[in-house]
Structures are given as C-alpha cells and as structure tokens.
C-alpha cells in the first residue's frame with residue numbers, strides 16, 4: 001500500500017484509529033450504556049473464503065452507521081461478528097486443494113481428514129477481513145466472533161432441529177429436486193434460484209412407434225429439451241380431452257396434437273387424415289425409445305394426464321419419473337417406478353453407458369451437463385436417435401437454466417430423498433409475521449420477500465456432504481427415527497463423553513433404545529439452516545444465556561444484500577416463526593449490488609474495479625463510506641462504483657468541512673467560550689440550517705433511510721462553507737462583540753455537526769470534535785462517539801425563508817453582472833430590488849450589498865422578485881474597484897509569502913499615476929485594514945517602467961501600480 005499517496009484525511013484516520021484503540025472507545029461506547037437499554041443487532045455471518053469485496057463493504061458500513069446512531073441515542077448496542085464456517089464454499093476449496101474430484105475421492109481421502117482440512121481452511125482470510133473492517137472504521141467485536149463450526153453453536157442448531165421435529169415440522173421425503181452432479185448433493189429451491197444462467201440446449205422431436213391400440217403402427221411425436229432423459233422414459237402422456245391428429249407425411253403416419261400440426265410439419269408436405277381426442281390414445285403401448293430396460297414393470301404405455309398442454313412441443317409428453325415433479329407424480333399414480341438411468345454424479349449407469357459405448361457413442365464417464373461439455377451427451381443421444389430412424393427434428397434453443405451457486409455446474413432435476421422443513425404448512429403465518437417488519441426499501445415487504453413467502457415450498461435441509469452440522473437423526477433398521485436435541489442426550493445414550501459433533505466423530509456412534517439399535521443417517525444440514533439459527537446458536541441458547549436471549553430476540557436491526565431475501569432473511573424468518581411464532585427482526589435494510597464502473601459485475605479477472613484498501617488509503621475510509629451511503633445502493637438499488645465519486649466526496653465534503661474547521665482555528669484564540677445568540681442574521685440562519693438538518697437526519701435515521709440522511713449533511717456543509725463562513729470572513733478581522741458572536745456560532749455549529757457526522761464519517765467527526773473542544777488527543781480519551789445524539793431545537797423558519805430570499809436576490813444580481821460583463825470585483829453604485837413584501841431588513845440588505853459589491857440599494861414592492869442594477873461607472877467607483885483589486889493582490893502576496901493573520905506588513909507603493917494617488921488618499925485606511933498593514937509608505941518618486949511590480953522583503957510588501 002506504500003505506493004498510494006495518502007490524503008490528509010487518510011493519514012489522520014490512522015491516528016484516529018490508534019486513538020480509539022488506545023482509549024478503548026468502542027468498548028466504552030457499548031459498556032457505558034445500561035444493560036437495561038439494549039438495542040439488538042444481528043450480524044449475518046460471511047464466509048472467510050475470500051477477501052471482502054464492495055458488497056461486504058456496503059453491508060458493513062450500513063451495519064456500522066445504524067449501531068453508532070443508536071449508541072449515541074443512549075442504547076447499548078452489542079456488535080458481535082460471526083463467521084459462516086460450514087458448507088460447500090469451504091468444501092469446494094479443500095477439494096481443489098487436494099485434487100478431490102468427486103465424493104468417492106473424498107471418501108477415499110477420509111472424511112475425518114477432509115473435515116479437519118476444512119476446519120483449517122475456514123478462517124484463512126479472517127486476518128485480512130480484520131484489516132479491512134478495522135480500516136473501514138466499522139466497530140464490531142471480531143475477537144469474540146461466533147463460529148458456526150463451534151460445538152456450542154452446533155448444539156443449539158440441534159436444539160432448533162429437535163424443536164421443529166417435535167412440532168411435526170420436519171419430514172423425510174422423496175422429491176424431485178435440483179442436484180449438482182459435481183457436488184453430488186441436492187440443493188434447496190432458494191439456492192437454485194440464485195444460479196440461473198442462459199444456455200443453449202438442443203430440443204429434440206422423437207418419433208415413437210405405437211405398438212397397440214387404435215393407431216398401432218403410427219408414430220407418436222414427443223418433444224424434449226433434455227434428450228439425456230430419454231433412456232429413462234417410461235410413459236407418454238396425453239391430454240384426455242385435447243384434440244389430436246393422425247397426419248400423413250412422406251409415407252409415414254404420425255400422431256401429434258391438432259393445434260401443433262402446422263408448427264411441427266412447417267417444412268414438410270403433410271395431410272391430415274383423422275382428428276380424435278386424447279382418450280383414444282390412452283392405453284396404447286409403444287416401442288421403448290431405448291432398449292435398455294425392456295422389463296420395467298407397467299412401463300411404455302400412453303396415459304392421460306391433466307398437466308399436458310399444447311402450448312409448445314407436440315402435445316405428447318415424455319415421462320421420466322426420476323427427473324421431474326409432474327413425472328414423478330404421474331409415475332406413482334400409474335404404478336411405474338422411476339428409472340434411475342443417471343447416477344448422482346451425473347453419469348449414465350452402466351446399463352445405458354455400456355451398450356451406447358459399444359456402438360461407438362462416447363458417453364462413458366461424461367456427465368449429463370457440465371461446464372465445458374454442456375451438450376456432449378445430448379449430441380450423442382441425438383446421433384443415436386438419428387441412426388435408428390427415431391429422430392424427427394432438432395432445434396437449438398436458448399433458455400434460462402439453473403446452475404450450482406458454488407461451482408457453476410449445470411444442475412439436474414433429480415428425484416432424491418431429503419429431509420424437509422414443512423414451510424408450505426406455514427405460508428400464512430410467515431406472511432402475517434412479515435407485516436410488522438420495517439423493510440427498507442418498503443417494496444421488499446410485499447414484493448420480493450412477501451411474494452417468496454406466499455409461494456414458499458418445503459425447504460430441503462439435508463445435504464449429502466461432509467463439513468456441516470450433522471442432522472441429529474439416528475435410524476433403526478426397521479425405520480424408526482430418533483432425533484437428538486442436545487450433546488448431553490447423545491452422551492447419555494452412548495454412555496460416554498462426546499467432544500465434537502462433526503460427522504466424522506459421531507457417525508459411528510450407535511445406541512440401543514427399547515431393543516432397537518440406532519445408527520446415524522449420513523446427511524449434514526444446509527448451511528443456511530445454520531445461519532438462520534444464529535439468534536439462538538450465537539448465545540448457545542437454551543443451554544446458556546436464557547435471560548440474555550429474552551432481551552435480545554427479536555433483533556431491532558439486520559442488514560444484508562438483496563439475494564438474502566431468499567437466503568438469510570428467509571431462513572431467519574422461517575426458523576423464528578417455527579420456534580416462537582414471531583419474526584426474528586424488526587427492521588431490515590436491503591442493499592443492492594455494487595457493479596464495476598463499466599456496468600459489469602466486478603471481476604478480478606477483468607480487473608475492472610479498484611482495490612477497496614487502496615481506495616480507502618488514497619481518499620480516506622470516510623470518503624468511501626459516505627460515497628456508498630449516499631447512493632441508492634442502501635435502498636436495494638444497483639450502482640456503478642466510480643473512484644471519481646469517492647474523490648468528489650473528498651473534495652466537495654471532506655476538504656470543505658476541513659477548511660471551515662481551519663477557518664475557526666485561525667481565530668479560535670479570540671473565542672471567549674460564550675453561548676451563541678441569534679443577533680446577527682447569518683448566525684440566526686446557520687443555526688436554523690443546523691437544526692433543520694439535524695431534524696431531517698434524525699427522522700431519516702429512525703426510518704433507516706440512510707441515503708436521505710447522508711445527503712442532507714452534504715448540503716449543510718456546502719451552505720456552511722459557501723455562505724456562512726465566506727460571508728463571515730470580514731466579521732473575524734476586528735475584535736469585538738460581533739467577532740465573538742460569530743466565533744461562538746461557528747464553534748457551536750461545528751461541535752454539533754461533528755456529532756451529526758459521527759455515524760457516517762466517524763473519523764472526520766472525531767477530528768472536528770477534538771479540535772473544536774480544544775483538546776485534541778489529550779489523553780483523557782474523550783470522543784465524539786461517547787457523546788449523546790444532539791436534540792434538534794425548534795427550527796427558525798423565518799430566518800431560513802429570509803436568507804432564502806437574500807440568496808435568490810444575490811443570484812439575480814450576479815446574473816445581471818454576468819450578462820453585462822461587469823465582474824464582481826468592480827464595485828457598482830446602486831441596485832433597485834423589487835420583492836413581493838417590499839421589505840428587507842438593514843442587516844439582510846448589508847449581506848446582499850457586500851456579496852454583490854454594490855454600494856447602495858432601494859427596495860420596492862412588486863408582484864415578483866426582480867432587480868435593476870445601475871451599471872454606470874463613475875471615476876469614484878473605478879477608484880474604489882482599484883482599491884479592492886489592490887487589496888486582493890496584496891493579500892495574494894501575503895499568502896505566497898506564508899504570512900499568517902498574526903503578521904503585520906508595511907506596504908510600500910509607488911505609481912506615476914495621479915489617479916492611483918487619489919485612490920490612495922481616499923482608501924488608504926480600508927486598504928491598511930484589509931491587508932493587515934501597520935503602515936502604508938507611498939513613494940511616488942520611484943521610477944518603474946512596469947505597470948505592476950512587487951517584492952517581498954522580510955515583511956515589507958512593495959507594490960507598483
């Protein structure tokens with residue numbers, strides 16, 4: 001990181017981090033708040049399988065802003081980090097590391113060794129995470145993180161499982177599910193929903209000869225997008241009342257649904273011979289498409305089914321009960337067992353592979369669908385069909401197809417045994433309990449999340465894998481099930497201590513109850529079941545912390561990305577509803593996706609985004625935090641990450657606020673510590689703006705609308721700098737009441753604003769707070785983050801309106817100056833201002849005249865705001881402009897010479913011009929005051945050929961004019 005040029009902000013952030021740690025500010029900010037006022041935050045556990053990316057950073061900043069705010073509101077906000085340790089993400093890494101290509105390889109390698117490798121791998125990036133999270137300024141207890149692989153955590157998961165089992169909410173079933181042939185495990189429906197990609201498939205129309213019934217000898221046309229399922233075909237389905245046709249074409253007779261004839265035979269001469277209803281086809285038999293399972297009981301018949309439609313295809317449906325839900329249900333109804341012609345690893349069984357291979361079709365060891373060999377098997381099948389005269393047509397089609405969310409392998413729809421949570425029995429309660437949750441953005445409630453709840457199907461929670469919390473299920477030979485709810489229960493049953501609950505430790509534990517011997521089933525739990533259990537498991541509830549849990553459930557607040565509506569948000573909701581009949585969280589912020597600047601997904605390979613640590617080092621973490629929090633990404637919107645946007649926060653917010661702070665510090669020695677009053681119109685106005693901003697910020701933070709909250713801070717800083725500070729410069733130059741009042745106001749504004757800034761820009765807030773309180777880093781360990789959230793006073797609306805009018809008038813006058821080409825440095829004599837009220841206080845008028853550099857004004861009443869500027873330049877005005885120009889240049893020279901407001905100069909001027917001499921006679925006093933000159937030496941005798949010349953000698957400034 002050393003090559004990155006740190007901004008002043010970034011350099012100072014490192015000092016602030018050290019200060020916080022030295023004085024344990026985070027710990028104190030939690031522990032100083034009473035336990036009786038908890039505000040519960042749950043952290044969704046990430047996997048430490050890679051470095052944190054911008055998605056994690058967005059969520060992390062949200063998870064920092066909200067707790068910091070509630071802490072300042074006086075609540076005790078404990079923040080405990082969590083690590084997701086189990087599941088496919090880790091297993092896939094270990095498989096790659098040890099070149100384990102299949103489940104068989106893992107079994108040979110040894111489950112114990114494999115699990116130990118997973119454990120060793122789990123926290124590989126934890127230290128990198130700590131570095132990034134610390135640098136980001138996120139306060140969270142990472143030293144005491146919960147880990148889903150710890151025995152107490154796993155034990156609570158068993159308690160959750162057992163509880164659901166006792167309530168009849170868990171069952172074992174045989175269901176068509178999506179299966180990853182590479183990982184050799186079934187996936188839950190929301191895991192499947194995460195991985196749809198467009199693929200090209202070859203749709204195939206196959207001619208199947210009918211061997212009995214009214215149309216024996218004709219060929220039924222069937223259509224499929226999955227040719228690889230054809231060897232598993234056992235039935236053909238037709239619609240009982242749908243119309244079908246016998247069609248003659250090229251000397252053959254075909255059967256197809258009437259409405260599909262023209263589509264199917266679009267390229268061929270054909271003749272309609274007869275029309276009839278589907279029932280006339282049922283109970284016909286047909287010649288099996290592949291000759292490998294000729295003895296399959298009750299198979300190879302045409303049957304009627306109500307799901308058959310003629311929307312696409314041929315109106316005759318190929319049925320393979322092992323590979324689809326309708327297929328399985330129909331197979332059961334027709335008493336035909338599924339034909340498993342494909343193994344869990346996605347390859348053909350030998351009964352199919354061997355004869356095909358013998359005929360020269362390359363299918364042995366080739367998975368049905370895999371990355372890179374997506375259609376290989378389909379192509380072999382189609383070739384075989386063509387060779388046997390059974391291929392009627394083929395066509396390429398692009399469609400959306402599910403892929404494994406971990407390894408990108410195309411999934412297979414596969415009927416398999418799994419354990420389920422009966423979610424479909426609780427849809428109404430899930431929907432009802434969602435009503436009370438505050439979703440940001442609120443359309444998530446009824447939309448993405450609500451819709452998902454309404455249609456939620458049973459959740460497949462078992463995985464045929466290794467590194468996870470084992471299902472606490474033991475079975476006897478005759479099918480009795482024993483579900484264990486705690487470690488102690490297992491120890492009692494097996495008669496000895498059990499130190500670990502992982503699969504390789506408990507798989508061989510057996511016990512006998514009522515004369516039956518029970519053995520463990522092999523499956524482990526879906527890792528989403530584990531993260532959904534974190535409210536209970538992180539506290540080892542109910543084995544420990546019963547009282548603490550009661551206070552900490554449900555959470556006040558959680559936050560994660562949009563994909564979690566089907567992941568963590570969903571599993572938290574399902575489990576809390578099952579266990580306690582209520583939601584697990586009250587408020588939730590859903591963040592969108594951070595895309596690369598080119599609009600594509602951020603990709604290491606494409607190198608299309610800057611490293612987060614580099615950006616933080618360059619511009620400061622505050623700039624990154626504020627940039628992200630002020631975009632729609634905190635409102636489930638997708639954004640394109642632009643480094644220039646972070647840079648802009650640095651320039652338009654951080655630097656500007658720092659300049660306001662420097663301005664205060666320049667005069668701080670004259671600040672007598674008084675309370676501000678609202679005597680001066682500018683003071684009244686900036687205090688009104690401050691409280692207006694505070695009011696909006698507080699309201700939007702309470703509503704968890706972070707972008708709305710962040711944006712008002714920026715516009716306040718702009719007003720503070722471009723109007724209040726700029727217009728107050730002259731007030732600072734002379735000692736007296738007005739200066740004291742201006743300083744009191746600026747101190748109060750910056751002090752209050754530092755607290756308002758604290759949740760979003762914790763570093764800069766700390767700097768401003770320390771400097772304003774004149775005890776920077778004083779060793780006492782004070783901090784803005786230990787302060788209370790400021791109370792908004794009643795906003796002085798009159799003052800805001802009046803200054804609003806003033807600024808409108810100013811911009812009109814500036815427009816006129818602009819059009820007339822009269823730069824603001826040229827003083828003008830008079831302006832007529834027409835306003836609806838016809839009134840402007842003397843003080844406000846003074847602000848206007850000073851700003852627009854006009855000497856006098858008349859205010860008149862009129863229907864709308866207009867200005868009339870007198871552009872005449874009298875010699876007096878020209879000389880006054882000259883004086884101001886001289887002042888400006890001298891102050892430029894002062895600055896170049898590095899002089900401060902404490903330094904006085906002697907101004908030495910020479911000029912041959914009478915006009916300049918007159919100008920000096922008229923304006924010497926003002927020039928001296930404005931350039932902090934103790935003396936002006938006018939030396940007309942010095943001859944120079946140049947118009948303007950100067951030199952700085954010690955503290956003398958010479959200027960020729």
Ligand SMILES: [Zn+2]
Nearest residue numbers: 180183404407
């Ligand atoms: Zn996979």
